[in-house]
Amino acid sequence: MQREFVKAPFKSGVLKWIDDRLPVLSWAYNELVIYPAPRNLNYWWNLGSLAGFMLVVQIVTGVVLAMHYTPNAEMAFDSVERIMRDVNWGWLLRYLHANGASMFFFAVYIHMFRGLYYGSYKAPRELLWMIGVVILLLMMATAFMGYVLPWGQMSYWAAQVITNLFSAIPLVGDTIVTWLWGGFVVGNPTLQRFYALHYLLPFIIFAFVFLHILALHQTGSNNPLGIDLTAKDKIPFHPYYTVKDVFGLCLFLLLYGALVFYAPDALVVPINYEPANPLQTPLHIVPEWYFLPFYAMLRAINFDILWIIPAKLGGVLVMFSSILVLFFLPWLDTSKVRSATFRPLYKWFFWLFVANALMLGYLGAQPPEGWYLTLSQLGTAYYFLFFLVIMPVLGKIERPRPLPESLSEPVLGAAQPQPAK
Amino acid sequence: MAEAKTGAQAGERTTRRDFLELVAWTTLGVGAAATLWPFIDSLNPAADTLALATTEVDLEPIEVGQRVTVVWRGKPVFISHRTPEEIEQARATPLEELKDPEPDEARAQRPEWLVVIGICTHLGCVPAGNRAGEERGGWGGWFCPCHGSHYDTAGRIRQGPAPRNLDLPPYTFVSDTVVRIG
Amino acid sequence: MRRAVVLVVLMAFVWAVQGEAAEVTEPVEREWPQEGVFGTYDRAALQRGFLVFKEVCAVCHAVKYLRFRDLAGIGFPDEEIKALARQYTVTDCCDDAGEPFERPAIPADPFPKPFPNEQAARAANNGALPTDLSLIVKSREGHENYVYSILTGYLDPPAGEEGPEGAYYNPYFPGHWIAMPPPLSEGIVEYPDGTPATVEQMASDVTQFLAWLAEPTMEERKRLGLRFFLFMLVVTGIFYAYKRRIWSRLR
Numbered sequence: 038m039q040r041e042f043v044k045a046p047f048k049s050g051v052l053k054w055i056d057d058r059l060p061v062l063s064w065a066y067n068e069l070v071i072y073p074a075p076r077n078l079n080y081w082w083n084l085g086s087l088a089g090f091m092l093v094v095q096i097v098t099g100v101v102l103a104m105h106y107t108p109n110a111e112m113a114f115d116s117v118e119r120i121m122r123d124v125n126w127g128w129l130l131r132y133l134h135a136n137g138a139s140m141f142f143f144a145v146y147i148h149m150f151r152g153l154y155y156g157s158y159k160a161p162r163e164l165l166w167m168i169g170v171v172i173l174l175l176m177m178a179t180a181f182m183g184y185v186l187p188w189g190q191m192s193y194w195a196a197q198v199i200t201n202l203f204s205a206i207p208l209v210g211d212t213i214v215t216w217l218w219g220g221f222v223v224g225n226p227t228l229q230r231f232y233a234l235h236y237l238l239p240f241i242i243f244a245f246v247f248l249h250i251l252a253l254h255q256t257g258s259n260n261p262l263g264i265d266l267t268a269k270d271k272i273p274f275h276p277y278y279t280v281k282d283v284f285g286l287c288l289f290l291l292l293y294g295a296l297v298f299y300a301p302d303a304l305v306v307p308i309n310y311e312p313a314n315p316l317q318t319p320l321h322i323v324p325e326w327y328f329l330p331f332y333a334m335l336r337a338i339n340f341d342i343l344w345i346i347p348a349k350l351g352g353v354l355v356m357f358s359s360i361l362v363l364f365f366l367p368w369l370d371t372s373k374v375r376s377a378t379f380r381p382l383y384k385w386f387f388w389l390f391v392a393n394a395l396m397l398g399y400l401g402a403q404p405p406e407g408w409y410l411t412l413s414q415l416g417t418a419y420y421f422l423f424f425l426v427i428m429p430v431l432g433k434i435e436r437p438r439p440l441p442e443s444l445s446e447p448v449l450g451a452a453q454p455q456p457a458k
Numbered sequence: 459m460a461e462a463k464t465g466a467q468a469g470e471r472t473t474r475r476d477f478l479e480l481v482a483w484t485t486l487g488v489g490a491a492a493t494l495w496p497f498i499d500s501l502n503p504a505a506d507t508l509a510l511a512t513t514e515v516d517l518e519p520i521e522v523g524q525r526v527t528v529v530w531r532g533k534p535v536f537i538s539h540r541t542p543e544e545i546e547q548a549r550a551t552p553l554e555e556l557k558d559p560e561p562d563e564a565r566a567q568r569p570e571w572l573v574v575i576g577i578c579t580h581l582g583c584v585p586a587g588n589r590a591g592e593e594r595g596g597w598g599g600w601f602c603p604c605h606g607s608h609y610d611t612a613g614r615i616r617q618g619p620a621p622r623n624l625d626l627p628p629y630t631f632v633s634d635t636v637v638r639i640g
Numbered sequence: 641m642r643r644a645v646v647l648v649v650l651m652a653f654v655w656a657v658q659g660e661a662a663e664v665t666e667p668v669e670r671e672w673p674q675e676g677v678f679g680t681y682d683r684a685a686l687q688r689g690f691l692v693f694k695e696v697c698a699v700c701h702a703v704k705y706l707r708f709r710d711l712a713g714i715g716f717p718d719e720e721i722k723a724l725a726r727q728y729t730v731t732d733c734c735d736d737a738g739e740p741f742e743r744p745a746i747p748a749d750p751f752p753k754p755f756p757n758e759q760a761a762r763a764a765n766n767g768a769l770p771t772d773l774s775l776i777v778k779s780r781e782g783h784e785n786y787v788y789s790i791l792t793g794y795l796d797p798p799a800g801e802e803g804p805e806g807a808y809y810n811p812y813f814p815g816h817w818i819a820m821p822p823p824l825s826e827g828i829v830e831y832p833d834g835t836p837a838t839v840e841q842m843a844s845d846v847t848q849f850l851a852w853l854a855e856p857t858m859e860e861r862k863r864l865g866l867r868f869f870l871f872m873l874v875v876t877g878i879f880y881a882y883k884r885r886i887w888s889r890l891r
Contacts, residue, residue, distance in 0.1 A: 076890060097497070098497075101497050101500055115704075119504070119506065121855075121857065122505070122705060123505040123506040123507075124500055124505075125499045125500050125502055125505075126497075126499055127500060128855075129861070129864070130496065132861075272890065277890075280482075280883045281883055281887070283482075283486065283883075284880055287872060287875055287879050287880075288876065290872055291869070291872055294865065294869060294872060298862060298866075302778065307779050307780055307781055308779055308780075309779075310775045310778040310779035311775070320814070478881060481878055482879055485875050485878055506748070509709050509747065510748050514746075
């Protein structure tokens with residue numbers, strides 16, 4: 038796995054002089070130019086670079102927006118409208134940023150489903166996956182706090198509801214919530230600290246993305262077959278994957294552009310264009326789409342768990358566990374085979390999991406009553422069943438299809454499943 | 459590492475690929491460069507700032523000999539209702555004596571009204587002399603307390619380190635008693 | 641294929657379950673010139689709409705994000721904007737004695753509010769607060785259709801239904817009882833272009849004006865979007881060819 042560090046070939050003496058003293062250029066050369074990537078990566082492998090691209094877009098648009106935005110409960114809404122109306126290209130920057138969050142989550146979710154399908158979290162890539170889960174958590178915190186900043190009705194009430202989740206903690210819950218707010222309601226102190234954190238966290242995400250790439254390049258990329266490839270099945274990252282990534286980026290930008298230019302408000306609730314009113318809750322509280330499945334799980338727990346955990350705390354625990362369980366995934370999955378291509382049973386459970394996630398997303402936007410509630414509970418059950426029961430058991434009882442030895446040698450006869458290192 | 463076809467094998471394709479390569483990366487570069495513009499331009503003055511870029515001043519209450527300061531685009535603008543002596547003094551000065559030669563006629567659209575930006579052209583201090591009783595320097599105009607530049611009654615630099623005469627804002631007389639600056 | 645079937649069945653199930661919709665009257669569906677990829681605002685309608693707004697709505701409703709200078713966006717020349725602004729007085733702070741003083745408005749000023757503060761607005765309106773209309777089209781489900789439906793949707797209450805004191809029956813309003821009296825009646829304004837001022841016409845015009853006010857940069861956005869797409873289609877095509885060319889080197 039360990040590659041040799043190659044010095045970049047320079048034509049310019051100046052670059053060589055710098056690189057001899059500070060080998061960043063050679064580092065980039067090793068990781069972005071000659072990095073040996075599997076030659077059989079499909080388009081699902083594009084989403085990683087797209088997520089990275091969106092992080093950069095969010096930081097760049099965000100920094101410029103921060104130059105025009107005013108983090109003050111009295112002025113925040115007005116300053117956003119000033120950006121929309123008076124600042125040159127302000128409407129473009131804001132729509133890019135607001136929809137950028139959606140595109141970022143969209144890329145990351147597909148990226149994660151890809152990892153789940155091809156077993157990219159399995160040894161030796163456990164840490165790579167776990168760093169990814171940290172990135173997801175940081176993204177969620179950043180996105181939530183960013184949504185509060187325009188200080189519209191939904192901003193305000195989202196802040197109210199989410200911060201109140203912490204009041205479910207026994208004994209100290211209320212104290213913690215007051216501390217989060219910096220007052221006795223969500224107010225100006227809350228807005229200002231959210232702003233500071235919303236500006237800070239993306240740079241921490243950036244650092245984790247760096248670690249993510251470091252870990253990836255240590256172990257090498259997984260591939261659709263999930264087998265360990267030899268050097269002859271790998272190709273240099275540049276130009277093959279740089280060009281393929283740019284082509285994927287073009288397609289992604291067409292979608293992003295469609296949102297920004299022709300449906301910029303399609304993913305936000307209209308009521309957020311009304312300034313925050315602490316005395317009146319909108320009839321329907323709906324989070325952003327990327328939180329909906331988790332929100333559905335939060336609301337699915339309307340009963341006390343085992344008579345000792347009250348429903349409110351139970352819902353919060355379930356919601357947080359739904360992310361935390363991902364940390365243990367590398368060890369919950371007992372299968373020796375990575376790729377679902379060779380796992381006839383897992384494949385079905387995987388697609389059911391995807392459908393279940395979509396259903397939970399839909400239910401998260403519906404009132405938690407009647408059938409919606411029952412379905413949410415079933416969906417939540419399957420979500421956890423998938424990780425905690427199906428993953429461990431399936432690995433033991435499933436008979437995987439024979440794995441190929443390498444890319445160039447197709448499956449001949451029944452080769453033994455190759456044990457994952 | 460998979461073998462990439464090189465040399466003669468790919469030879470006939472080379473020209474087309476090189477051209478395609480050039481076009482591809484160039485177009486991408488052009489797109490990226492164009493994308494930069496909204497970010498840069500967003501830092502220029504916004505529409506609400508530009509809307510206040512002109513200031514109208516009512517001249518009626520300003521008496522002969524009086525000087526007032528008005529704010530235009532955040533900067534002090536001196537409006538001086540000059541006395542006949544001040545006009546005479548400004549016009550009689552030979553141009554050779556001036557560090558930055560400019561006839562008074564070129565500095566005042568109407569002789570009795572001088573409108574200048576009240577920022578010393580040296581290092582940006584606001585010269586004294588606009589209020590009654592303030593030091594006006596050796597030429598009866600303005601005196602910059604920071605580094606001792608003297609300006610005459612037409613706002614021209616006469617002594618001291620300032621390189622230029624006081625700048626003139628764009629202005630027009632909307633009527634005999636109203637001037638629009640900007 | 642099988643996956644698709646499973647998904648469809650699942651979705652159908654969810655849709656079927658969804659049956660019990662809340663008793664909200666859906667707004668009337670109308671076509672608006674500003675809709676769609678190439679939709680633009682109709683300047684004549686916007687100017688008529690502004691007239692309705694100025695003479696009817698503005699008596700009670702504020703529009704905090706409308707400045708006189710913005711009216712250039714609906715096609716008013718600068719001189720007309722100045723003249724219009726001069727007809728309004730604004731209170732400025734402060735004169736040499738430190739007292740607030742009144743002066744004629746200039747184009748940079750916001751359109752004056754009808755009431756100085758919320759309490760005054762409520763006192764004059766039977767306890768109800770007239771909403772600021774700057775973003776009304778963006779901030780309501782149904783958008784233009786909702787605003788139009790409210791303006792044209794006043795009805796006699798169904799037999800047996802009794803609303804709160806001073807409220808009017810309007811099925812499109814959440815809860816069906818609205819504090820705003822029917823604002824439009826035939827001929828309440830006179831259009832300079834001779835368009836007959838029917839309730840529907842005025843409602844349509846003022847809705848378009850409010851849509852413009854909610855997003856004055858919409859046309860700029862769509863124009864830029866068109867250029868973006870033309871450019872991106874070219875880049876995408878080039879990179880598709882380039883990618884294929886590069887990858888053809890393998891095998």
